[in-house]
Every structure is written in C-alpha cells, then in structure tokens.
Amino acid sequence: MTFPTKYPSGGEKQLIEILTGKQVPTGGLPADLGIVCQNPGTAVAARDAVCFGKPLTDRIVTLTGRALARPGNYRARLGTPIEHLLTVAGFDPSQNRRLIHGGPMMGFALESSAVPIIKTTNCILVPTEQELPTPPDAQACIRCGLCAEACPASLLPQQLYWYARAKDQEQLERHHLADCIECGACSWVCPSHIPLVQYYRAAKGMIKESKTEKIRSDRSRDRFEARQERLERETLAREEQRAARRAAAEQKAAAGGADDPVAAAIARAKAKKDSAGDESANS
Ligand code: SF4
Ligand code: SF4
Known part of the structure; x- marks a missing residue:
C-alpha cells in the first residue's frame, strides 16, 4: 500500500481513513470503530507505566529551526524551562523573532521562553525570519x-x-x-x-x-x-x-367518655394540644 505524504495524512482521523477506509463518526472517537491510534511516545509511556510502574516524568522534544546551532531531538524532564533547552541547543536570539510551541502548521506562538516543557510539548520551533516570515x-x-x-x-x-x-x-x-x-x-x-x-x-x-x-x-x-x-x-x-395520633386519641376518648366524661374531655384537649404542637414545630 502506498501512503500519501500529504499533510495532514498523519492526523489520527486521516490516518485511520487512509488505512482502513473507515471514517471516525462526528463527535466520536476511533474507539467507536474498535480502533486505538497512539503515537510512539504515548505507546512507550503506556508500556513504561503498565509494565514497569514508571510514571511519565520526561519526554522527547524536537528542537528545530535555523536559529539553533544544535537542533535535534532532546529528552527533557517535564517542567524543564524551554529557555534552558534552547541554551543547550545553541539558541541565537538575534536570528529569531518568534518561538513556536508545536509544528509550523498546528503550533502556537509563545510569548516567552520562561515556560516549562509539559507532556504535550512535542516540538519547539525556532525559525529565522527567512524560514518562517511573520504573517x-x-x-x-x-x-x-x-x-x-x-x-x-x-x-x-x-x-x-x-x-x-x-x-x-x-x-x-x-x-x-x-x-x-x-x-x-x-x-x-x-x-x-x-x-x-x-x-x-x-x-x-x-x-x-x-x-x-x-x-x-x-x-x-x-x-x-x-x-x-x-x-x-x-x-x-x-x-x-398527626392524623393517626388524633384518630387514636379520639377513639380512646370515645371509649373512656362513657365511664368518665371529665377524663374524655382531658384526653380530647391533650390530642388537640399535641396536634397544635406538631403544627408549630413544622412551621
Ligand atoms: S483547521 Fe481548517 S483545514 Fe484544518 S480541519 Fe480545521 S477547518 Fe479544516
Ligand atoms: S479569503 Fe475567505 S474564502 Fe478565501 S481562503 Fe480566506 S477565509 Fe477562505
């Protein structure tokens, strides 16, 4: 099979379509097609975590551009200041006006080099003005x-x-x-x-x-x-x-009232008082 070297064939969804003819559904994931697509860095990090219990503490960062004397792939700890990596790679500030985090197409310009490497920092582009003119x-x-x-x-x-x-x-x-x-x-x-x-x-x-x-x-x-x-x-x-208590009290009063009307009156008053007490507690 010939694979087109046309940007962005390496994108996850494009790669899957070119290789399998299947389209990832709108708003879906490759997993919806039963496919998992990982880049080598993620695959290695997953292997290290699962097989060796090693957390992700560093990654490979590509430093490239003509404003660097020693461009290349560097293994850097997460949190390393980008300015430190640039110094290691022989950065010449007089040759460069823009620092780009990511590639030339998908990257974004950095305001400052005093920011750290994070787990998604795959590339730092340090072009000269001739290489990548300011738009x-x-x-x-x-x-x-x-x-x-x-x-x-x-x-x-x-x-x-x-x-x-x-x-x-x-x-x-x-x-x-x-x-x-x-x-x-x-x-x-x-x-x-x-x-x-x-x-x-x-x-x-x-x-x-x-x-x-x-x-x-x-x-x-x-x-x-x-x-x-x-x-x-x-x-x-x-x-x-409350209704059940009132009914019970009235029943009791009715039963006792035949023998003692005073006790029946007291029981009725007590039931009424209990009922009033419940209402004030609920209000
Ligand atoms: S960035 Fe532009 S060209 Fe690329 S997928 Fe989005 S709309 Fe299309
Ligand atoms: S000018 Fe308008 S239509 Fe033409 S490429 Fe730019 S956004 Fe698209």
Missing part, C-alpha cells in the same frame, strides 16, 4: 473558497469563520466545528492571511465552557428539585402521623 495583517475574506478546497475534514472553513466571529454556537455545531482537527491548512492557503484556526480554537473553548456551565446549572437544578421533593415527602409523613 502579514489579516485582510477581509474574499470568499475565494481556497480554504474549503484545502480542508482535509471536508468542512466549510469560511462559514466556520463567520460563525466563530459571531459566536453562533448553534451554527458552529451544525457545521461540525468539533470535526476540525486544527491542522491549519485553511489558514495556510488563505490569501487574506486570516488566522482561521485561531478562531476555531477560541470557538471550541467557548462551546466547551458553555457546555460545562450548562452541566453545572443542570446539576444545581436537580439538587434543588430533589430537596423540594424531600421536604414535601417529610411534610406529608408528618401530617399522616
């Missing part, structure tokens, strides 16, 4: 459709862009924002230099936040309704007990 300012969308042609997930990036700007969650979901793999291909081909993928990331964050907020408010509504039901059950039970 020009974004212009208005000219509706050329190039982004849709480039999208490997067959989405409509232009529409997603409008809906992301409008914060229209319903339309974003209808246009399958969740299926965007954030490959950056649409941003790359956009002649207006619109950072489309950044809009999608922000929109995904917004949707996630509002779903979390909905779950939180659903839970507090359920708690409130459960409490109301419990209070109603308790009130009903107390009323039933």
Whole structure:
C-alpha cells in the first residue's frame, strides 16, 4: 500500500481513513470503530507505566529551526524551562523573532521562553525570519473558497469563520466545528492571511465552557428539585402521623367518655394540644 505524504495524512482521523477506509463518526472517537491510534511516545509511556510502574516524568522534544546551532531531538524532564533547552541547543536570539510551541502548521506562538516543557510539548520551533516570515495583517475574506478546497475534514472553513466571529454556537455545531482537527491548512492557503484556526480554537473553548456551565446549572437544578421533593415527602409523613395520633386519641376518648366524661374531655384537649404542637414545630 502506498501512503500519501500529504499533510495532514498523519492526523489520527486521516490516518485511520487512509488505512482502513473507515471514517471516525462526528463527535466520536476511533474507539467507536474498535480502533486505538497512539503515537510512539504515548505507546512507550503506556508500556513504561503498565509494565514497569514508571510514571511519565520526561519526554522527547524536537528542537528545530535555523536559529539553533544544535537542533535535534532532546529528552527533557517535564517542567524543564524551554529557555534552558534552547541554551543547550545553541539558541541565537538575534536570528529569531518568534518561538513556536508545536509544528509550523498546528503550533502556537509563545510569548516567552520562561515556560516549562509539559507532556504535550512535542516540538519547539525556532525559525529565522527567512524560514518562517511573520504573517502579514489579516485582510477581509474574499470568499475565494481556497480554504474549503484545502480542508482535509471536508468542512466549510469560511462559514466556520463567520460563525466563530459571531459566536453562533448553534451554527458552529451544525457545521461540525468539533470535526476540525486544527491542522491549519485553511489558514495556510488563505490569501487574506486570516488566522482561521485561531478562531476555531477560541470557538471550541467557548462551546466547551458553555457546555460545562450548562452541566453545572443542570446539576444545581436537580439538587434543588430533589430537596423540594424531600421536604414535601417529610411534610406529608408528618401530617399522616398527626392524623393517626388524633384518630387514636379520639377513639380512646370515645371509649373512656362513657365511664368518665371529665377524663374524655382531658384526653380530647391533650390530642388537640399535641396536634397544635406538631403544627408549630413544622412551621
Ligand atoms: S481562503 Fe480566506 S479569503 Fe478565501 S474564502 Fe477562505 S477565509 Fe475567505
Ligand atoms: S483547521 Fe481548517 S483545514 Fe484544518 S480541519 Fe480545521 S477547518 Fe479544516
């Protein structure tokens, strides 16, 4: 089988489709197809954890770009400052204007190198200005459709862009924002230099936040309704007990009244008093 060396063939969903012909369902996981797709780093970390009880404390980080004298793959402990790794790799700050966490397509610019390596830090890109020029300012969308042609997930990036700007969650979901793999291909081909993928990331964050907020408010509504039901059950039970006591007292009074009318009157008064006491305790 020939495997296309076309970006982003290495993406999980694309890889599965190319190799098996199966598509991961919208909003689903490869596991829904009975498939698990792991990168080698994750597979090694899982082996270390399961077979040797070794936690993930370090990982391989690719340091690359012409602003480094010694680019390469480095094993770094999680938490290592990126600036330390750059020093080890011979970083020349005069050659570089942007530090990128991740690859050239899916990575994001770092404000500072004083941040640590984390378990998802696969690559730090340290390009020269000639290697990766600073993108020009974004212009208005000219509706050329190039982004849709480039999208490997067959989405409509232009529409997603409008809906992301409008914060229209319903339309974003209808246009399958969740299926965007954030490959950056649409941003790359956009002649207006619109950072489309950044809009999608922000929109995904917004949707996630509002779903979390909905779950939180659903839970507090359920708690409130459960409490109301419990209070109603308790009130009903107390009323039933009160009625039973009153009936018993009246029965007793009726039985005793034939022999002693004074004792019957006292019993009736006592039942009435008990009943009044319950009501004031419940109020
Ligand atoms: S590639 Fe850019 S300019 Fe063209 S339709 Fe897409 S967003 Fe608009
Ligand atoms: S980043 Fe753009 S090209 Fe890539 S999947 Fe998302 S919409 Fe499609």
